[in-house]
Amino acid sequence: MEHITPSGTTAQTASTIAAARTALVTGSSRGIGRAVALRLAQDGLVVAVHYGSDAVAAQETVDMIHVKGGQAFAVGADLGTHEGVLALVEGLRAGLVAHTGDAGLDVLVNNAAVTSSGGHLQDETVEQFDRLFAVNVRAPYFLVQQLLPVLRDGGSIVNIGSAVTRIALSDELAYAMTKGAIETFTRTLANVVGPRRINVNTVAPGPTQTAGLTAAMAAMPQLEEMLIAGQALPWVGQPEDIADPVAFLASPDGRWITGTVIDASGGTYLGPKR
Structure with a gap:
């Protein structure tokens, strides 16, 4: 294991550093994004931890990676x-060079998203709708x-979708629309970048x-039991349950999988249990 200094730099030679695989995980200051960042760092990638407003939480993610010997x-x-x-994009490029x-970037994980306002069709405002599509759809598109x-040939793009695209939840309508767009983006983008051996997939929690x-x-208190009752696997999903398939798709082992949606929901609403 390489030595990590307090500043997060390493004692590696310049040639070894230049060969490091790298990743950007958007929205990785907490939750699923943090778990993905930790897992990719565990796999040896230098991880750019993106945050929207909580710099303290993002630094906590960075510190957790440093403590475990990552970058x-x-x-x-x-x-x-x-x-x-x-x-x-500019901050990422500067950080990677430093x-x-x-x-060069090897893995892009589009995780950052605004969740639904919790309102039904008649309650959604134009401002809420526009914010959902700006963060959840427009940002991943133009980030790619x-x-x-700078995304290297043979790299990976993993988009975080949602099981709401196959489950009709009346108070998640606008949010579900954004995740449906991401699934379409994934399939079409896979064709666009395939000649460069870049694979593109969605993981849907x-x-x-x-x-x-x-x-x-x-x-x-009864919510946990209610959620588990609607799943094939008997536990509430943990961020690590999502991070593991993301890491797989971003690894050489996932190289032949592209343009698809991996359901990582524990079998949510597959149908009545027998």
Whole structure:
């Protein structure tokens, strides 16, 4: 294991650093994104930990990676604006050069997303709708556009989708539409970048125990039992349950899988149990 200094730099030679595989995980200051960042760092990648507004939480993710002997750095940007997307690209390039000596990227994980406002069709506002599509659809699209010049041949793009695209939840309509767009984006983009041996896939979680669901379960003790009753596998999904298939798709082992959606929901709403 390489030696990590307090600043997060390593004692490797310049040639070894330049050969490091790299990843950007958007929205990785907490939850699923944090678990993905930790797992990719565990696999030896230098990870750019993106955050929207919580720099402290992002630094916690970076510190967790450093403690385990990995390499990471934080970069902040509001993906609700196109200027934020461009700022993330510039911050990423600068961070990669500083940490590896090269701006090349191997893995892009589009995880950052705005969740539904929890309203039904008649309650959704134009502002909420536009924010959902700006962060969940427009940002991944233009982030890929801007990063393709530095994404290395043979790299991977993993988009985080949702099981809501196959489950009709009336209070998730606008959110489900954004995740449906991501699935279409995945299939078509796989054809666009396939000649460069870049694979593109979506991982679609079901209910996952991040901070929001943990709070909901605390307020409604029977919720955990209700969620498990609707799944084939008898536990509430953990962020690590999503991070593992993401890491697989981003690894050489996933090289022949592209343009597809991997359901990582524990078998949510497969049908009545016998």
